[in-house]
Amino acid sequence: MHVVIIGGGVIGLSIARALIKLDIKVSLIEKNRVGRSASWVAGGMLAPQSEGLKEGSFLDFCLESRNLYKDFVEKLEKDTGIETGYWQCGILKLAFSEEEKKELQEDINRYKKLGLKAKWLDREELEKIYKNLGEEVLGGALYEDDAQVDNRKLVLALEEFVKRNADVYEFEKVKEIKTENGKFKAVVGENVYIEADKCVVSAGAWSMDFGVDVFPLKGEMVALDIEKEDIDRVLYSSRAYLIPRKNYHRLVVGATQEDVGFKDGNTLKGTMQLLTGARDTLKILEDKNIQELWFGYRPATKDELPILGEADIENLIYATGHHRNGILLAPITAKVISEYIYSGKESRYLKEFSPLRFK
Numbered sequence: 525m526h527v528v529i530i531g532g533g534v535i536g537l538s539i540a541r542a543l544i545k546l547d548i549k550v551s552l553i554e555k556n557r558v559g560r561s562a563s564w565v566a567g568g569m570l571a572p573q574s575e576g577l578k579e580g581s582f583l584d585f586c587l588e589s590r591n592l593y594k595d596f597v598e599k600l601e602k603d604t605g606i607e608t609g610y611w612q613c614g615i616l617k618l619a620f621s622e623e624e625k626k627e628l629q630e631d632i633n634r635y636k637k638l639g640l641k642a643k644w645l646d647r648e649e650l651e652k653i654y655k656n657l658g659e660e661v662l663g664g665a666l667y668e669d670d671a672q673v674d675n676r677k678l679v680l681a682l683e684e685f686v687k688r689n690a691d692v693y694e695f696e697k698v699k700e701i702k703t704e705n706g707k708f709k710a711v712v713g714e715n716v717y718i719e720a721d722k723c724v725v726s727a728g729a730w731s732m733d734f735g736v737d738v739f740p741l742k743g744e745m746v747a748l749d750i751e752k753e754d755i756d757r758v759l760y761s762s763r764a765y766l767i768p769r770k771n772y773h774r775l776v777v778g779a780t781q782e783d784v785g786f787k788d789g790n791t792l793k794g795t796m797q798l799l800t801g802a803r804d805t806l807k808i809l810e811d812k813n814i815q816e817l818w819f820g821y822r823p824a825t826k827d828e829l830p831i832l833g834e835a836d837i838e839n840l841i842y843a844t845g846h847h848r849n850g851i852l853l854a855p856i857t858a859k860v861i862s863e864y865i866y867s868g869k870e871s872r873y874l875k876e877f878s879p880l881r882f883k
């Protein structure tokens with residue numbers, strides 16, 4: 525079997541890897557360099573609980589992926605020799621108001637009922653850990669099983685593996701999908717024409733070019749210099765999230781979220797929101813140097829759920845719309861999509877997140 529994949533972000537690359545492991549021939553077409561769009565831009569949090577997800581299929585999908593992560597990165601690291609910065613550091617979600625405190629305490633109760641780890645730490649307890657805690661912080665919910673990966677290192681490792689084992693066409697934009705009798709036939713790029721048995725559309729925030737209702741939600745980010753003693757794990761709140769990388773070479777501060785279409789650049793407003801949020805969380809950050817500013821586009825959908833599986837064209841399979849959680853969801857997406865391609869096994873997630881729900 526030969527599968528062609530449109531889009532080489534974390535989703536396309538992870539699916540490519542899973543298919544290669546099943547001995548399926550893969551061609552991947554990417555309009556820029558692989559892995560340099562949303563998947564490069566992200567924070568890399570693996571945070572179903574910190575995201576406050578409610579009980580249901582999407583939380584199940586996210587938790588399953590979080591459980592797959594350790595094995596996913598360990599095998600990838602072994603195959604490529606590239607370390608991914610995966611760190612089960614836990615995430616502390618802070619409350620800046622009584623309302624947020626109440627909401628977090630309700631979340632803790634919900635998650636405990638599901639058998640998940642969650643505990644409340646009040647301000648006094650937090651002050652023992654963080655010398656420079658912002659004055660408005662009232663306490664926080666500690667989710668020990670939420671984690672992080674350095675998404676840039678992850679895509680570098682995936683890129684290495686996929687380039688070694690598949691035909692990768694970079695700087696090649698797919699312009700058209702050819703069909704015959706309602707079935708996928710070929711993709712047409714600017715310089716290539718590739719026929720294959722099946723096609724996966726994993727074109728991120730640009731997937732609307734291939735007939736699904738995905739739109740971009742812009743996010744801006746900042747990185748600061750950091751010392752090991754400043755912060756021990758991810759601190760997440762409504763003001764900003766702070767992600768210390770495992771080797772403390774940077775603190776990633778995110779993220780704004782704006783529905784402004786594709787509007788490139790870092791704004792004064794966005795940068796100020798992030799820097800103020802960082803300082804409100806840990807006062808010491810005020811004195812740190814800025815390393816980098818960047819931005820990107822989440823592939824969002826109207827109901828904030830991913831789009832997985834076939835729609836009207838047989839053998840054309842969507843794997844997109846991962847919105848705020850695409851780094852987290854890469855292992856489970858690769859699993860359910862590759863199983864479907866290989867054996868026709870349709871996981872419950874393909875039914876629940878089918879593109880047909882919008883028809």
Ligand SMILES: Cc1cc2nc3c(=O)[nH]c(=O)nc-3n(C[C@H](O)[C@H](O)[C@H](O)COP(=O)(O)OP(=O)(O)OC[C@H]3O[C@@H](n4cnc5c(N)ncnc54)[C@H](O)[C@@H]3O)c2cc1C
Nearest residue numbers: 531533535555562563567568569698728743849850851852
């Ligand atoms: C600021 C920000 C912070 C985030 N933080 C987190 C986080 O902490 N945790 C988390 O889990 N997720 C996070 N996300 C979300 C996550 O980054 C995305 O959900 C994920 O990267 C989507 O992966 P993708 O492969 O679908 O898209 P992308 O990485 O955008 O890849 C899609 C690729 O398709 C290519 N493409 C598009 N059209 C064509 C075409 N016509 N021909 C060829 N190639 C094409 C693009 O060039 C691109 O490289 C964040 C996102 C943003 C923007």
